[in-house]
Every structure is written in C-alpha cells, then in structure tokens.
Amino acid sequence: xxxxxxxxxxxxxxxxxxxxxxxxxxxxxxAGALGVARTVCAKTETPAxxxxxxxxxxxxxxxxxxxxxxxxxCIGCLxxxxxxxxENHVPGNxxxxxxxxxxxxxxxxxxxxxIDSQQDPVNxxxxxxxxxxxxxxxxxxxxxxxxxxVPKLCNQCENPAxxxxxxxxxxxxxxxxxxxxxEKRCIGCRYCVQACPYGARYFDEERGVPDKCTWCYxxxxxxxxPACVESCPVGARVFGDIRDKGSPVSxxxxxxxxxxxxxxxxxxxxxxxxxxxxEVN
Amino acid sequence: xxxxxxxxxxxxxxxxxxxxxxxxxxLAVYPxxxxxxxxxxxxxxxxxxxxxxxxxxxxxxxxLTSLCCMLFVPLPLLLHLGHPExxxxxxxxxxxxxxxxxxxxxxxFYVVLLMLEIWFTYRPYIVEQAQKRTDLLGxxxxxxxxxxxxxxxxxxxxxxxxxxxxxxxxxxxxxxxxGYVGFLFGSLKSREWWSSDLMPVIFxxxxxxxxxxxxxxxxxxxCKVRKVPIEVDCVKGLAYxxxxxxxxxxxxxxxxxxxxxxxxxxxxxxxxxxxxxxxxVPYFVLQFGVxxxxxxxxxxxxxxxxxxxxxxVFGVTLSACLVLLSVFMMRxxxxxxxxxxxxxxxxxxxxxxxxxxxxxxxxALVLTLAPIxxxxxxxxxxxxxxxxxxxxxxAVS
Numbered sequence: 001x002x003x004x005x006x007x008x009x010x011x012x013x014x015x016x017x018x019x020x021x022x023x024x025x026x027x028x029x030x031a032g033a034l035g036v037a038r039t040v041c042a043k044t045e046t047p048a049x050x051x052x053x054x055x056x057x058x059x060x061x062x063x064x065x066x067x068x069x070x071x072x073x074c075i076g077c078l079x080x081x082x083x084x085x086x087e088n089h090v091p092g093n094x095x096x097x098x099x100x101x102x103x104x105x106x107x108x109x110x111x112x113x114x115i116d117s118q119q120d121p122v123n124x125x126x127x128x129x130x131x132x133x134x135x136x137x138x139x140x141x142x143x144x145x146x147x148x149x150v151p152k153l154c155n156q157c158e159n160p161a162x163x164x165x166x167x168x169x170x171x172x173x174x175x176x177x178x179x180x181x182x183e184k185r186c187i188g189c190r191y192c193v194q195a196c197p198y199g200a201r202y203f204d205e206e207r208g209v210p211d212k213c214t215w216c217y218x219x220x221x222x223x224x225x226p227a228c229v230e231s232c233p234v235g236a237r238v239f240g241d242i243r244d245k246g247s248p249v250s251x252x253x254x255x256x257x258x259x260x261x262x263x264x265x266x267x268x269x270x271x272x273x274x275x276x277x278x279e280v281n
Numbered sequence: 282x283x284x285x286x287x288x289x290x291x292x293x294x295x296x297x298x299x300x301x302x303x304x305x306x307x308l309a310v311y312p313x314x315x316x317x318x319x320x321x322x323x324x325x326x327x328x329x330x331x332x333x334x335x336x337x338x339x340x341x342x343x344x345l346t347s348l349c350c351m352l353f354v355p356l357p358l359l360l361h362l363g364h365p366e367x368x369x370x371x372x373x374x375x376x377x378x379x380x381x382x383x384x385x386x387x388x389x390f391y392v393v394l395l396m397l398e399i400w401f402t403y404r405p406y407i408v409e410q411a412q413k414r415t416d417l418l419g420x421x422x423x424x425x426x427x428x429x430x431x432x433x434x435x436x437x438x439x440x441x442x443x444x445x446x447x448x449x450x451x452x453x454x455x456x457x458x459x460g461y462v463g464f465l466f467g468s469l470k471s472r473e474w475w476s477s478d479l480m481p482v483i484f485x486x487x488x489x490x491x492x493x494x495x496x497x498x499x500x501x502x503x504c505k506v507r508k509v510p511i512e513v514d515c516v517k518g519l520a521y522x523x524x525x526x527x528x529x530x531x532x533x534x535x536x537x538x539x540x541x542x543x544x545x546x547x548x549x550x551x552x553x554x555x556x557x558x559x560x561x562v563p564y565f566v567l568q569f570g571v572x573x574x575x576x577x578x579x580x581x582x583x584x585x586x587x588x589x590x591x592x593x594v595f596g597v598t599l600s601a602c603l604v605l606l607s608v609f610m611m612r613x614x615x616x617x618x619x620x621x622x623x624x625x626x627x628x629x630x631x632x633x634x635x636x637x638x639x640x641x642x643x644x645a646l647v648l649t650l651a652p653i654x655x656x657x658x659x660x661x662x663x664x665x666x667x668x669x670x671x672x673x674x675x676a677v678s
Binding site: 094095096097100112115116117118119152161163164165166167168169170185186187188189190191193194195196197198199200201202203205207208209265266281 | 286288294295296297298299300301303304358361362363364365367368370371374375376378379380381382384465469470471472547620624625626627
C-alpha cells in the first residue's frame, strides 16, 4: 500500500469518525433542545388549561390572598385591562370587564370630579377599537386642578353580598379568600350581579353565567402573579399572601394608611387602596 | 339575528359593567303576577275566613284567579335564567342564606294549598259532574274526585272545616309569598332605590289592591258576558277593600320616598334628578297621579255621595283598571327604575324595552295575559258561579 493510499484511508476514517461525533452531538443537542422546548412550552401553556387547574398539591388553607392598589402610581395605561381580557377570555367589548381603570379629573371652577373609564364612548373612539383601550386626551384644553387614576377589580369581600344571595351556592368563598363561581351549578339568575355594590360582575350571555375577577386564581395557585399585576409597568397593583409578613401586599398594608371602598356596606372588601380621594366609591 | 346583549345608554358616571341592564321587563312581570295571586287570595279569605258575605259572588272566582296567576309566576323567571335547565338546583341544593333560594318552596307550598282549597270547595260539584256526565269530561271529573264520592252533610261539614283552615293558613301563605318578593329587592344594599325595610310591606299592599282590582274587572266583565245582573253590593264591597288598602299603599310609598329624601344619603342628588327627569311620568304621573290618587278620589267621592247602580259599577271598574296600571308601574319603577340609577350614585342609565325577543314587550304582555286565558278554561271546568260548597265561616260559627 502506498503512502498516499494509507493517508487517504486515515483521512477517510477521521472524516467518518467526525461525522459520527457530529451525529452524536446533533442527537444529544436535538434531544436537549427538544427537552428545553418542551419545558418552555409547558411554561407558555395557559395556566387555566384543563390539565393544570385546579392546581395539584395546592393547599388553600395555607394562604390568605390580598390585593393592594396604589392609585398614586397608576398612569392609566390600561395594560392591566387588556392583559386581563386576554388572560381570562373576557368578551371583547366595551361593556364587560373583570377589571377597569377610572379617571378622576378636577377642573377649576367645577365642584365635582369628572369621572370616566376606558368604556366611555370618547375613550373607545380614541382607541379605535372595543378591544383596545386608551384614555382620550379630552382635558388638554381644560385647567385641571387635580387628576388621578383608580384601578378597580373584584374586592373579594370577606362578607360577600354576591355569595349571600346566590340561590344555589354556585358562587362561593374559598379558604384562601377569593370568591369564585361554579359555572356548572350556576342557574344564571343574576342576583349576584345586582347584589355587588361595586359593579364587579357582568353576565356572560354566551355561557349563561356571570363572571368576575378571581385575582387570576388559576395563576396565583401556581405561585404566579395575577395578569394585571404582572402587566402593570409602574407597580400600582400589589398582590400577595397577607399571612406572609414579607409579602408585597403585607408590606403595602403595613407601610401605608390604606382604605377600602364602600366600607359602610359591611362587605369587608379585601382590596386595599392608597391615594384615592373622597369621590371614589 | 338578535344581539346577545343590549347596551344601555347612560349619563354621568356609571360602572362599566352596569351598562348592561340585567333584569328586564320580565322581572317586573314576576312580582306583578305574584301580587295578583296575593290580592285575589285576600278577597277569597275575606269571604271564607272573615265572613264578608257581600263578596260571595267572587269568592270562588278569586281562588281560581289566584291559582291561574300562580301557575305563571315562575315562567318569567325561567325565561330569564341563563340556565333554566338548572332551575331545580335551587330546590335540590338550596343555598339557605339566599332570599331567592326559598322561592321554590314558598311557591310550591302555596300552589299545593291553593289546589287543596279549590278541591274542597268544588268537591260537591266534581262529584255531581262525575256521576252525571258520561263523556270524556266525566272521566276527568271522576279522576278529580280522587275516589271520594261522599257528599253527605257530615262530609261537607268536614270539607268546610278544611276550607276554613286552608284559607286561614293561606293568608300568611299568600301574603308571605308576596312580602318575600319585596324582601328580594329590599334586602339588597347595593342600590339605594331598593334597599328599604318598607319594601316588603309596600309590595304587599300594592299586591292586595292589584288582586282586588283584577277581580272587580273580571267580575264585571263576566257578568256582562254572561248577561247576568251585577250584584252592586259585591262591587261595593270590593270597592271598599280597594279604597282602604290603597290609602295604606299610598301612605307607605310616600313614607318610603320621604325616607330616601330626608336621609339624604350619598347618591340622593342622582335619585332626585332621576325622579324629576326620566321617572317623572312613570312614577309621579302614572303610578301616583293616574293610578293611585285618581282612583282614590273617585272611590272617595262615590262612597261620600253614596253612588250606586250603574254609575258605581262604572266608577269602580274604571278605578280598578287604573289601579292595575298603577301597580304594574310600581313594579316597573322598582325593578327597572332601580337599575337605571347607577350604583355609583353619580349616573343614570336608560333601559330600552324591545318589542320582540325573549325578554321583549310581547313576551311580557303574553305572560301577563296568559293567566286570564287559562282562567277562561278553568271556569268552564269549575264554574265559580255555583256556590254549593257553602260558607266556611258559617261552619265554624
């Protein structure tokens, strides 16, 4: 065998072994990538998906959820409203919301605040769609003395009027402090919609049952934040376990002088507000 | 295709979810029918229990009217439910803190009581027909005897005792049912317009005047159709009843409104704007002016002047029609009016009644008139003009 022939054999063998190595590496990398992809996919799977909710091993006696709203921080961007609509499949119209933001504007010379929300026809015209929300710049020529935004949502009351009036017990209070609706028991009488003093409930005609904010129960029971809290760019919405002294909501309640809405109703709401004014109810 | 939801126009500031008015005209028909049930039963009780002899010609008609209205009471609710197929959940697994959960039980109890009372009242007639008739209707009557053919004096005495006691139990039964409907609204603290301790009593008294008025109209019309003379004494008795109860009803309504205004809690400005604006005609003009004060004046005048004969019948019937309108407007102003005032206390909504559709005016009208249609059939089966069951009060005395 000539030297050329031997070197050609060696080269071929090296080439083949490299291909083998590359194939092995490829398979390993591919498998790894698949694994990673699966994990990533698992994370992007909707938390409310049938297989993952109710959350396994979640013990509702170990938590007491609470919500804080810092109205001084809210900029009225309405990302929270859109995030909520997407996350919870709230009908894409300007009349049904699980959460909303109110705008209070005090104009010089006027006794009462002018109040509107994203559903106001002027604001809907500004956004150009019933599915996207913007606050129209409607007071740019007015002499505004004071203005602020107030995010609203279900107060998950300690003594919820909606639970009290439900004739079949379809709406109920969980041990961790959230009011939920059993859609399979509900008869669709809408008594709960009438009983809520905060206007937090709407009736979903398509499904024949009412709906309302659940603080994204499908997310919080997995250790995630509600969609509105996660999407808020300024931290105006605070959520956590009030039993955990170090949780954001515990610190929020401890470090601020908080107030609740319509306290006189006796419902004992569990959304705590900072920075709201006398006209907010 | 009809849109799923109808959005309500508004002024001022209302919560976004409030822009859909959830309880429609059907929820006004529901307390209206319940009221007619209670009112008609009152007339029957006045005769059966309290011995108002002059009401004898309408006593049985009152029972049948009450039952016919009661049969249709659940229908507006069922048509309104998002899941009517689950309606019985409220009876199978009632949530006892809910005022609404008791409706099924109250209604069933009352219907059973009413059917029993009617059966005892008509037993001699049923037995007579069962023995006389050989046609298909005869079979129906034979079935309705429930195997009891004994119409001896001692058996009838037992019947009369049953009728008396059922009528006695029926008084709290029928009136409780309607007071309870008032409680459904009055117990809600979310709306200033509803949240009132007086609401059950107001509902009750307006129920009584509506039921008695319905009987006046039915009696007069039936006499005209059957071409029999109208017993003026009976009409006078019914007129006295309406006259007495309408004064209490008016007083209670006025007290209720005065309370809201005098307390002047948050949102009262909006309520005042509402009653002076959109509610001016349905509330002050139709419910109070035309429907309550006018009949009160007509009746007072006739009682004062001792009017009798055709003039009395005409005046009383006219008053009765006005009262029927007034009570419907009262239901409307409570149910729809309450929702037109925003929970924010800073805005007003306006409900638009559609003509067609599941919750439209046509369905509401049909539901309101349906009991009369059933009554037409019922009086053929159980003619209320025969009065052989006797007078329970006599049996007891």
